[in-house]
Amino acid sequence: MSPSDGLNPDHHRPGVVLLSGGLDSATVLAIAQKQGFACHALAFDYGQRHRHELDAARRVAEALGAASFRVFPIDTGSFGGSALTDPGVAVPKDRSGGRAVNDIPITYVPARNLVFLSVALALAETLGAHDLFIGVNEVDYSGYPDCRPEFIASFQQTANLATKAGVERNGFTVHTPLIGMGKDDIIRAGTALGVDYAMTHSCYDPVVAGGEALACGRCDSCRLRRRGFERAGVADPTKYAGTA
């Protein structure tokens, strides 16, 4: 049943989708829209070094027809401690170190997904939505603790204990449609749903040239993205800086 035929009882059910401007969350938004949710996209301005992500998120939300798009400012970046928010910490290139103990990348931002999901929950409760969507996946949870399925399950339980809507209706579900997917699976799924990945931004350390943010091609995020397109057999629309 197509979400556009008006017969899907969930057609107008509101959902909150965490949108970063990257490839994964763009795919999640496309999947949630396809499932018939009226998607309220939520991006975070958390002091990340590169604001191109937020521009990308807005473009993606508009292109995929989200019901609303918000950028929520949350300055956990001011606490410091991550290569993604702290100018004093270098973004690792070409797999040059950058892994802490337990193989957690130094691009880890303290408690990021917990903070983001908590704010998304507050928005969901206010909107009367019971469904949250987040693009965590197999690639992420090899490194980031807050991308693992056991974290998501625990968060969902906490959410239902934390809120009026949870207590009254035991109502929140955290959807992770990409959870078992590799980057190539994600790219194939999104391509089938018409996602234009040229709009998305993955690079941790882009080169700005002529007002455009070109991907460095060398950080972990670029490497994973490029290999994903190769493996998926989909042409990579990413604009890379010269060295690529």
Next chain:
Amino acid sequence: MSPSDGLNPDHHRPGVVLLSGGLDSATVLAIAQKQGFACHALAFDYGQRHRHELDAARRVAEALGAASFRVFPIDTGSFGGSALTDPGVAVPKDRSGGRAVNDIPITYVPARNLVFLSVALALAETLGAHDLFIGVNEVDYSGYPDCRPEFIASFQQTANLATKAGVERNGFTVHTPLIGMGKDDIIRAGTALGVDYAMTHSCYDPVVAGGEALACGRCDSCRLRRRGFERAGVADPTKYAGTA
């Protein structure tokens, strides 16, 4: 062993204390300081109608000798839906209604404690602290879902799954030193620790006169506070507006 004799091995262990400017969290800060933690006090500017709370929080942090004090802006109030942040929703007086189904007050703010604790966790992880303190108590959790012990326990589990520090050392503890206490117990405990409750602010709907925020004496928060002092046998230092 006194925390000031320098022999307590926990003497300089950092902790993060949620501080609202109210009576409960001031007492928690005093207890955590007494236990020898170097307390980093964290207040939130979440769009609450009355900023006197934040002034009170700063005064309390300074008076009790906190290691640091931060006001973290987080605009979940912009989502709407609570009498504490939405000018379109009246604060109930003299127990005049104001209870939703399941007896959750309309002063409930969606997912507030989950959002606050998540940000506190991000700060704790950045500071290398493993201890969070929050002033939830018996009075609160009769009404607010996110003040119940089962919520706190679930949050602690989620926190340890969400974070690098949790994964590496299973490290976070959420302390709720007031959890079994009534308002009178809290006031007695704080008084014994030298808390000056005149600095604290509890009223949901204060009357500003001569630059001072006078308590209305009639909202739920004022009623609980006043009765607490009566039952504790401690003189109430609160300045009430005329009608009191």
